[in-house]
Amino acid sequence: MFTETVVLPAAPPFDLGAALRFMDGFGPTAGEQSVDGGTLTKALRAAGRTVAARIVQEGDGVRATVRATVHATEPLTEDVVRAAADRISFHLSLEDDLTGFYAIGREDPAFAPVLERLYGYHQVKFPTPLENLVWAILSQRTPLAVAARGKHALRDEFGDRISVDGAEYTAFPDIEQLATLPEGRIAELVGNQRKGRYLHGALHAWLETDEDFLRTGPYGEVKDFLLSLPGVGAWSANFILIRGLGRMDEPPLEKALRGAASRAYGRPLSDADLQRIADGYAPWQGYWAHYLRAAA
Template identity: 50%
Template sequence: MATEATALHLTDVRLPAREPFDFRASLGFIGSFPAMAGQQGTAQAALTLAVREAGTTLGVRLTAAPGAPGLDARLAAEQPIGPETVAAVTDRIDFYLGLSDDLTAFYRLARQDEPFARVVERLHGYHQVKFPSPFELLCWAILCQRVPMPVARQMKRALVEAVGNRIDVGGERLWAFPDVEQLARFEEAELAALIGNQRKAGYLHRSVRLWAELDEGFLRTGPYQEVREQLLKLHGIGEWSASFLLIRGLGRMERIVLDKEMARAVQRVYGHPVDEAQFQRLAEHYGPWQGYWGHYLRVGG
């Protein structure tokens, strides 16, 4: 673990973003997202977090790049940061913050939908912020089911601190969520002792091992139905959790489901409640962007 006295290795990287891009909107969402409360800093127009990539725990500080759409990233680690690690971290951050998302077609469709166009006006340039990794979201989806949010966060923190991916950067202590290999070392009984829930520990124990056999690249880009079927084989993952993973973990925007929160968001924006058929007609207007439509409804509705 890094301490205040440790001389950290630093690397600076520029991450381009597709226009339009408004980093302030990303920071606003992150600062109000309860599932990630306490894990990331958003002070002074910067995002600070820790990530675990290529077997390395790194501190990351992100600020808006001057004069160009994108971000400047400063990476810090106890050991030298090699090119493989830099590539893994920059890919993770790009994906996490949706920097490469091209919103052109989505915004064109939104202009044809007057109630929703007002939402886009408020969120213009916001690229969907996912979970820092789909693996972290898998674990969160298991932990947060049928328990209060503070209890789920406490269980998640217990996992993070048990692994110990800590790094101190500029007086700020940052913790990275464990990677698959780290969580796979825990036996089911150890997980149960950490989180205080035998059933969830069983789900985690089995799903972590199944996840280790999956290819994240395929999950991001493979045929939607095949990916969905793979997710539904994970223990503790049902229809709702699979949709959550597809959209907020893997950036799969092709489909969206109607749940209670989505129904409330649609009613706020369109002024009336909708049934399943009405919801699907609204969503079909956005085609492969309906996941983005749903996310904007929740965030800006």
């Protein structure tokens, strides 16, 4: 086994423990990583290679860093280590500066207790926005267990496995791998012809775009691209923008958020009420919504 260690800065305040607690209850990635105390171990694809990362926090919430030890079965090249570090930092939203968000939240009496409960939590995104896209399509009007079986079947098709200290981890495929699957094979793996068709079309469109554009391009253009994908409607696009890309410009006006916000604010809230409150959190509207959901 070959290893390289990188130290990644985390914008304060940061608490890896809060991220690990969120992962523990997040169904779409359940069982796909291990948590031992404050250490996270997970497989991922980096520059076309399968690696595993063992991640721990160093320092306190104000001066925290994350130490990631990258494991591979072959010598690690600089581009692989760099890609792995970028993926880990983005997955854990280490660079998110929450100072302005916290300043607004402390002045909101109903939201301040939520802020205190999750203090130092940076949004845990899907490990890749591609994985979020696949999950968004698979989980539409489908029980979580069925969607998870389809996702795992796609993952296991490529066998991107690596063992660390006797435990095996499997990485979700990258776009170059998934795009090799014919539509019929995708449908067979996920057990649904319509979703197989949607995934095949969406994956090939995704192959032609650039993740840097999705992360940093003009919000409206990125949203329009997502809405152009087969099987992606307004809800799924917003889901991917927030949970896969960390684009926090708009809150998801949905039943689960209404329920979480209504409990926090102590009264039933309509979509108009949600948007009015969220407007006060611009440009952290998505973070406000995600904190409410995570606290619930």
